[in-house]
Amino acid sequence: MGLLEKQFEENVLTTRVDWLLNWCRLSSIWPMTFGLACCAIEMMAVGCAHHDIDRFGAGAFRASPRQADLMIVAGTVNFKMAERIKRLYDQMPAPKYAIAMGACATGGGPYYKYGYTVVKGVDRVIPVDVYIAGCPPRPEALLEGLMKLQEKIQGSSVIRKPARTA
Amino acid sequence: MTSTETQAGSITRTEGGVLPTGEREFMLDVKTSDLEINMGPQHPATHGVMRILCRADGELCTGAQPHLGYLHRCAEKIGESVEWLQYLPYTDRYDYLAAMNNNLGYSMAVEKLMGIEIPRRALMIRTICAELNRIGSHLIAFGTYGLDIGAFTPFLYMFREREWMMALFEKICGARLTYSYIRIGGVFNDAPPGWLSEVERFCDTFDVKWQEYVDLLMVNHIFVKRTANVGVIPKDMAIDFGLTGPMLRGSGVDWDLRRDEPYELYDEICREGVFEIPLGSGERGTLGDCWDRVYVRVMEMREAIKIVRWCLDNIEPGPVIADIPKTLKIPPGEAYVGIENPRGELGHYVVSDGGKVATRVRVRAPSFVNLAVLEAIMPGTLLADAIAIIGSTDIVVGETDR
């Protein structure tokens, strides 16, 4: 997309094309098989029959970061892991998204005060698109987070020039 | 026998068998270096964020070194920093698949120091919850093991039943995964109306489903071929490595804390002969192989159902928590309590100096101890077997790293 990306003025055609491309992106957000801690179990639950994240096209969990679009940071991040998370995030091809699932990934959670090895929020390492509260969040909350991410993707510009903010 | 010096220079590998004369000279010329492959921290087979450094000669794994600490969450430091009761939610989070059992272990350790009497109904509900959670934990262990072996679907089936169990726990305590329900002195609140009968319905359904799982995966020919005779842990090795739980029983050692050091109601339950302790027998391969370990877990699920049924039959109304103050001051002393977690002996060693905060909370995590055996049994297996072995240890990284 390199040549076409963010090259065009906003008009009827480009907005429709953008809408279509964004629709494709948001309908097929493939998460990475990557669980850290307790939240990972709820993430697994989301992938399973009862909640079935595959309904939204996001059920193709890929083990390799190269094929994933979404990194769900499900659990506590500590210093030893933070560097790996950064690396995994860098290995994902753009456009890529990250969800901080649960209190630990959002801001250290219950380990904030005495957790000497715990990173106080994964956003100190990688950019995060959606934060989900809960310890651990319910599967429904993760689905809600996915919806939020879809909303965010729908608003992004692909071939249009990004909207100027005053 | 020929031996080749690898390029790394550190490892001398000895080829088995006698090679023909010509080939021996040929092999002496060949310089091969073993491949160091890094499994994890993000790898589908490591069940979380563990890293295993494998040295591999082609498909053959010649050495393995687990690296932990990717989920070290300072649980023990927190234990000696927060108040006694405040630590309870942290116990949920080391073995997050069996949070009820963790609550139970910690509560029992503190109660041992306090020397208080727990109401009988509380003990009953505790046992029901702990055993249900054991089923849930084993379901995931079995399901993810299928995943390691390459069978995806049984995993989802097992999550289906687990989801019902989650709903049961949610009804009784409001949380799906991290319960903090079993408190020091009893349980947080009484079971809501109709809960016990729903547990009974769950037991009835589960018996049927259990048979399905056994048919679908446990006796599947490919599954048996993949797991039997793989990763054999002999009895003495199991004891030497301090293995507990299904890992130990899979090796044929008849040891279960619920029977041999009965705590809470298990004394009574064992006296009535409600449940049996399944042991590995080498039925499909060698004693102590992966299949035996998985078999023990699968059978334990059914035994747990029996215990739950017994509790449902014998439960009577009454108080569910002993009279304890809001801010606990635990008398000075030290106590160790080990309970039979789904993964083995979960020990809590607590030291109190008489204050509101513990001096020491040591968690003897079964996964941590069980994992150490990998270094000993993985060399000499195929890479695919290595994954089968990791899966059969059934570790929870939250617990190995705490």
Place this chain on the structure above:
Amino acid sequence: MDFRGIYDRLRAIRAPGLTGCDEPRRPNPEDKKDKGRFGDPFVLVEPAWLPAFLEVARDDERLRFEMLIDISATDPSAEDEHLWVNVQLLSLTYKHRLAVKCLLPKAAPVLPSSVDVHRTCQWHERECAEMYGITFEGHPDPRNILLPEDWVGYPLRKDYVFPEEYHGISCK
């Protein structure tokens, strides 16, 4: 066998390094300050003799402590001059347990490794070493196990100061 029996047996076979024992007791009603001592009894062992003690306890036919459940350490308080090393032993044969405690001076916390007696010690000792700064002499693989290799300080000591930042990630 109960604790008394085990202790008597240990003395009878002259278990190496055995220096005494400690049992729970009720508080003295006359002494207001005495809160008593609750929980489990334990035996005290000279740190330098710990491996030998474990070996004897493992091999004695009346004790048979063949499984080592846990080795951990305790820092009783920041002022205390000693660290404790706590060992939990279990006999599968006789279904009894024993808690062992060694007192180590904080100034030089060194004791021999017990890996040759119980292989399970390997990881427990590594954890103890990184958390308390105890040196286990003769340990085959003395690396950090849970903490990163370049971690500074011994987190479970009472006087541990939390780090400000690690590899550029702020801890505040």
Place this chain on the structure above:
Amino acid sequence: MVDPVLSLAAESQTSQINDWLWTVKPDFVPGWAVPLTAVLLAVGIAIAIVSMVTMAGTWLERKVSGHIQCRYGPMRVGWHGWLQPIADGVKLLLKEDMVPTGADRPLFLLAPALVLASIFGAMVAFPLAPDFYFADVDLGIFMILAMTSTTTIGVVMAGWASNSKWSLYGAMREAAQVIAYEVPLGIALLVPVMVAGEFNLIEVSNGQAGGMGVFRWYIWPWMNPFMLPAFVLFFVAILAETKRAPFDLPEAESELVAGFMTEYSGIRWSFFFMEEYAAMFLYCVVGSFFFFGGFESPLTSLARLTDVHVLVQVAAAVTIVTKGFAGLFLMMWLRWTLPRVRIDQVMTMGYKYLTPIALACVLGGGAWEVAVSPHLPWVN
């Protein structure tokens, strides 16, 4: 015997298109543009078939796996998520094109193209209907087997060029596995070839037409009792050839992350996917040609009664595509049911069991053809 490549030029669909193009060519268009257009059109059709099969395949895979696992699979994009493959495809197209540092760049870029090219090559020999084909290759089955096995080169290339140990493992496993199973696959196919007396897929299909209807399919024991074991061998072998569970070792997710495609992202990665589904479909089609009547089905017979040429062609096409997808469904069913076998078990099975059994089948089938078949009234 006609050289497959020559036949492609001489009597293929492109030549049909070619002739038709000459008739509609305006005067100002130069003469050399006509064959070029014809070739481009044919390539377009081939790409369309491959991508349609892949799209239908991925959608089916997710739906089938979903329903096997008590869930629905994609539901939100279109009716039961039928637009999902399009969304996936466009998304993959929009992804960043990544070449890892340390990778062998030219090989890394070439490998997916080679994989895809080989499957297009194999597609050439696939007749969609008795009178609609790219090339009526006399040695059709040879062409397909030869072209599909060249994907291995691409896979090995990908594994090597990725500079990742997982990829290398995947590639080595793929090479070992494909070589081991090419043998029983080829030998097992000899049995129906002997029964049919033909290598040409259309002729094989024609051989199964006749008064007996579906009971004249070669799979039935009264045609040749060695056909059923041959089919089982064939099916197991194609599972291994297409890297499907229980033989998905080259991309074994729980072992090798994603095997030889670990380092591939975006559209390049989807090329491997297209190859996989197209190859699966193609092998299933080959299976239905040789064992399950090819174009023959009650539907085709019905269409033949009407004596409308186009209708017969359409019915035949529908039949063969349905049979192909039925095979695909079977492969999916197995994938979502069975655990994965180990590499040594794969090798043992291929070399020690399948190959000798396949040889025995050929011997038995051949003997039957020589000794028994001529005396069976329904065969002739």
